[in-house]
Amino acid sequence: MKTQKKRSDCPVSFSLEAFGDKWSLLIVRDLMLKKKCTYGELAKSDEKIATNILAARLLSLEENGIIQKLEHPDSKAKVLYQLTQKGMDLIPIIVEINLWAEKYTDIPEKRKELLAQMNADKEGFIKNALKELELNL
């Protein structure tokens, strides 16, 4: 795990050092909500991340213990990326980010069902998402 000079001992600062940039949480989102799990699938996301940045962020997330690389069951050419427990524990943050956005921007149709679930039963949604992800651990 990466040891970088901490800017402070504040827990918010600690967290932002692990995922506080414009890309890391989008990767986490894909691994969490969209079940994308290979480099190629992550690269194809709507936000069009440059491949070198994707590689850099994946390495950083791995060093921070948020994701792990595994052999892909289908092919040795592929790599399976998945969230660790530490990564899955980011679900509540992703949920709150979604709920905040819902208040201040239009939500695309394809995301409305998910938002509805989060609103109806936040705790239940998180528990369920966690359970599904843990099946793959």
Add this chain to the structure above:
Amino acid sequence: MKTQKKRSDCPVSFSLEAFGDKWSLLIVRDLMLKKKCTYGELAKSDEKIATNILAARLLSLEENGIIQKLEHPDSKAKVLYQLTQKGMDLIPIIVEINLWAEKYTDIPEKRKELLAQMNADKEGFIKNALKELELNL
């Protein structure tokens, strides 16, 4: 309010464009938890943000409708920064970030009481923090 080219229509992406960097949420944290409200106080935070970066982030947060500038009651030389409603609605995110960090790093003594409250009654903590901040609006 800033109109920047959206990377995608994903709510997570929308949110990260507003506060997804290493500094913005630290400023929000200070305005929220530490009741810092002037440029000088924000500049003195533990993380030692450079003054030009602070100015840039404050402008960006303002353009995104998360904070607002007001006349300081004590002096015309000072500026009062405070969270808007949109900014206050980030409280649940800050709380979840604190709770995540608590699981994976040591929390400094001065923050433990706050974390205890968040753990004991998350909803209550958020409601209360919101109520206190809204008094200043």
Add this chain to the structure above:
DNA sequence: ATATTTACTTGCAAAAAGCAAGTGATTTAA
């Protein structure tokens, strides 16, 4: 055997972050 897919890397230009010093308006202290 060849072409394609896969997960990256490399080189370079552009943007952003970070540092140190400076500016001008206000406020305090002599």
Add this chain to the structure above:
DNA sequence: TTAAATCACTTGCTTTTTGCAAGTAAATAT
């Protein structure tokens, strides 16, 4: 009432990070 201190920034410059386009090597499919 004037000089020093405080306030919220800005400016100039260097370093780091981001982003683009192209390339590479291993594995797979044809």
